[in-house]
Amino acid sequence: MSGSRRSWGPEVSWLLLAPGLAWLLGLFVLPLLGLLPLSLAEPLGRFSLRFRFTGRIDNYSEVLQHYGPLLLRSLLVAGLATALALLISYPLACFIAFRGGRWRPLLTGLVVIPFFTASLVRMIGWTTLLADRGPLLGLLRGLGLVMPLEVLGLLHDGRLLNTTPAVVGGLAYNAVPFLVLPLVVTLQRVGVSLLEAAADLQAGPWITLRRVIWPLSKPGLAAGLTLSLVPTVGDVINPQMLGGPNDRLIGNALQNLVLVQRQLPRSAALTVVLMALLALLVLFGLRGGSRDDLPLP
Amino acid sequence: MSGSPRRAIPWLALWAVAVYALLFAPILVIVLFSFNAPQGRFNLLWQGFTLANWLHPLAVPELVQAFVSSLRLALAAAALATVLGGGMALALARRRRRADGWIELLLVLPLTSPEIVLGTALLSLFVQADVPMGFGTLLLSHSLFCLSYAALTLQARLSGFDWSLEEAAEDLGASPLQTFLRVTLPRLAPGLLAALLLSFSLSFDDYVVTLFTGGATLTFPLYIAGSFQREIPPQIHVLSTLVLALSLALLALSLRRGPGAPGAQEAPENPPPLR
Numbered sequence: 001m002s003g004s005r006r007s008w009g010p011e012v013s014w015l016l017l018a019p020g021l022a023w024l025l026g027l028f029v030l031p032l033l034g035l036l037p038l039s040l041a042e043p044l045g046r047f048s049l050r051f052r053f054t055g056r057i058d059n060y061s062e063v064l065q066h067y068g069p070l071l072l073r074s075l076l077v078a079g080l081a082t083a084l085a086l087l088i089s090y091p092l093a094c095f096i097a098f099r100g101g102r103w104r105p106l107l108t109g110l111v112v113i114p115f116f117t118a119s120l121v122r123m124i125g126w127t128t129l130l131a132d133r134g135p136l137l138g139l140l141r142g143l144g145l146v147m148p149l150e151v152l153g154l155l156h157d158g159r160l161l162n163t164t165p166a167v168v169g170g171l172a173y174n175a176v177p178f179l180v181l182p183l184v185v186t187l188q189r190v191g192v193s194l195l196e197a198a199a200d201l202q203a204g205p206w207i208t209l210r211r212v213i214w215p216l217s218k219p220g221l222a223a224g225l226t227l228s229l230v231p232t233v234g235d236v237i238n239p240q241m242l243g244g245p246n247d248r249l250i251g252n253a254l255q256n257l258v259l260v261q262r263q264l265p266r267s268a269a270l271t272v273v274l275m276a277l278l279a280l281l282v283l284f285g286l287r288g289g290s291r292d293d294l295p296l297p
Numbered sequence: 298m299s300g301s302p303r304r305a306i307p308w309l310a311l312w313a314v315a316v317y318a319l320l321f322a323p324i325l326v327i328v329l330f331s332f333n334a335p336q337g338r339f340n341l342l343w344q345g346f347t348l349a350n351w352l353h354p355l356a357v358p359e360l361v362q363a364f365v366s367s368l369r370l371a372l373a374a375a376a377l378a379t380v381l382g383g384g385m386a387l388a389l390a391r392r393r394r395r396a397d398g399w400i401e402l403l404l405v406l407p408l409t410s411p412e413i414v415l416g417t418a419l420l421s422l423f424v425q426a427d428v429p430m431g432f433g434t435l436l437l438s439h440s441l442f443c444l445s446y447a448a449l450t451l452q453a454r455l456s457g458f459d460w461s462l463e464e465a466a467e468d469l470g471a472s473p474l475q476t477f478l479r480v481t482l483p484r485l486a487p488g489l490l491a492a493l494l495l496s497f498s499l500s501f502d503d504y505v506v507t508l509f510t511g512g513a514t515l516t517f518p519l520y521i522a523g524s525f526q527r528e529i530p531p532q533i534h535v536l537s538t539l540v541l542a543l544s545l546a547l548l549a550l551s552l553r554r555g556p557g558a559p560g561a562q563e564a565p566e567n568p569p570p571l572r
Contacts, residue, residue, distance in 0.1 A: 012388075013388040013391060013392050014388075016384035016385065016387055016388035017384065017385055017388045017389075017400065019380075019381050019384060020381040020382060020384055020385035020444060020448065021385070021400065021403070023381055023440065023441055023444055024403050024404070024406075024407070024441070024444065024445075025403075027419065027422075027437060027438065027441040028403075028406065028407050028415075028418075028441060029403070029406075030422065031418035031419050031421060031422035032410070032414075032418050034418065034421060034422060034425065035417070035418055035421060038421055038425075049424050088316055088319070089316075091308075091309055091312045091313070091316075092312065092313050092316045094309060095309040095310060095312065095313040096313070098309075099309060099310065105552070107313075109548070109552065110317060110320075111317075111320065113321075113324075113545065113548075114320045114321055114323070114324045115498075116498050116540075116541055116544040116545070116548070117323075117324055117327065117537055117540070117541050118501060118502040118517065118518055118521070118537065118540075119502055119504065119518070120502075120504055120517075120518045120521040120522055121327055121521060121533065121537045122323045122324070122327075123521070124323075124326075124327065124341075124521065124529060124533065124534075125322070125323025125324060125325075125326040125327050126323050127341060127525075128323075128326045128330060128341050128342075129322060129323065129326055131341055131342070133342060134341075134342075173319070173320070173323075176316070176320065226409070227408070230408070230409055230410070230411055231411055231412070233411060234411025234412060234413040234414060235411075236412075236413060236504070236505050237504060237505075237522075240522075241522075241525065251411070251413045251505075254413050254417060255413065255505070255508070255509075258416075258417055258420060258509065259508065259509070264420075264421055264424065267417050267421075268417065268421060271413075271414050271417045271418065274411075274413075274414060275410065275414055278409070278410070278411070279409075282409050
């Protein structure tokens with residue numbers, strides 16, 4: 001229909017686009033690009049937010065030297081958390097997509113509902129559950145599992161709180177909806193009939209999973225992994241609330257650098273390095289994914 | 298159909314039940330502990346049932362102040378983001394031009410940068426521009442990170458939109474403004490509500506960007522972050538339970554099949570599965 005959408009000329013559509021574009025360009029693109037010159041500047045004094053541009057490339061070498069190990073550790077923890085989240089999410093997504101039937105929208109909605117509570121409020125919930133005199137540790141004691149878990153490294157000195165596993169678990173929890181939603185969308189496209197065909201051809205559940213479901217779920221997997229990895233790498237809250245002093249990640253270091261040490265040029269350099277790393281991960285991860293797989297209500 | 302995929306049902310279902318239990322565990326703790334009568338300053342250990350917290354939800358002045366400033370900020374940011382994002386989604390849906398790819402990319406990009414990066418970048422911008430940080434800068438930064446979600450949510454809803462109704466309205470002599478107000482807008486309402494709700498909860502939840510760009514403003518998440526050092530009053534639990542209940546009610550409303558909801562026109566539901 002060539003005559004459709006005739007009422008608005010291009011002027012109107014630009015008018016509708018302009019304010020949003022101004023926001024995105026002025027408050028996202030500009031400040032992000034602004035980090036590049038800032039990362040080559042020098043502060044005017046200790047604890048001063050003021051700086052002058054001197055082309056100081058040493059910011060980068062200092063930042064890499066100082067925070068390199070922490071960056072690697074953050075990537076490792078984020079990778080571990082995302083893997084754990086995938087282990088939790090994939091079977092659930094299969095259940096919703098293949099066995100959900102008419103309950104599918106409700107089952108999908110249930111995954112998101114806990115995240116309508118502020119993440120810091122959930123931290124109070126976790127602290128209550130994991131506390132030294134809390135219910136989970138009490139249950140583990142009752143079952144006599146404290147020693148075995150200590151040997152496995154999941155408990156430290158009989159504590160669940162302020163440990164690395166608690167941080168990884170908290171990060172994994174946050175990543176679950178980012179993985180489940182896109183996975184359900186792609187798995188739905190696989191359809192139950194294809195599984196029945198596989199069964200008719202005498203494929204067992206394992207073969208069906210490996211040869212049919214897994215390959216066909218890759219677009220959703222790519223979108224989900226990207227969406228969950230990005231907030232996980234830069235997370236501040238989980239290490240701060242669930243981890244001990246040695247569990248700080250790159251987000252906490254960056255926060256300290258900006259808000260406590262007030263070193264804007266170095267912070268900018270560290271941010272640029274972090275973004276470059278993430279861009280590599282995202283470019284790698286988004287291959288094969290498409291925007292249709294983004295989980296949106 | 299042969300029995301092999303059916304045998305997998307109990308395992309998958311059991312796993313699903315376990316994951317749902319895990320997902321809801323911290324939330325249920327919050328709801329439950331809103332009825333706790335804590336001894337001491339930290340509401341982290343179950344002591345006994347009471348309704349006192351629910352009868353005095355506003356007993357902690359600093360908490361109420363933080364809660365109200367979060368509400369104000371989230372409402373303003375969500376409204377702003379939905380208007381800006383809604384405009385973009387409408388324009389993009391009507392244009393359908395290949396050249397618009399860069400705009401769509403621009404919309405998706407903020408989703409791929411962690412909050413800490415956005416916070417650092419915005420703080421640097423505001424410092425360099427000599428803007429005093431407070432409610433105004435918070436509104437700018439919150440509306441920005443909500444904008445992409447609002448626009449993409451509406452865009453998804455608009456993909457099933459029947460534009461011929463607008464043409465019909467215009468053929469019947471309605472002005473473009475009348476058409477928008479009386480035909481387009483009512484059908485967009487569920488999508489707009491979804492975008493508003495998502496933006497509201499994103500803003501209400503935000504900790505990192507607020508910490509970086511809020512100056513001395515104390516919001517609900519910032520109050521809670523500090524509460525781990527001072528006290529954790531059960532009123533936090535009461536107010537959080539209220540917010541959760543309210544968002545659930547609104548979520549149900551936005552998911553209800555309005556006339557503009559996708560799939561409303563496709564006559565039969567999904568075809569019944571083969572048995």
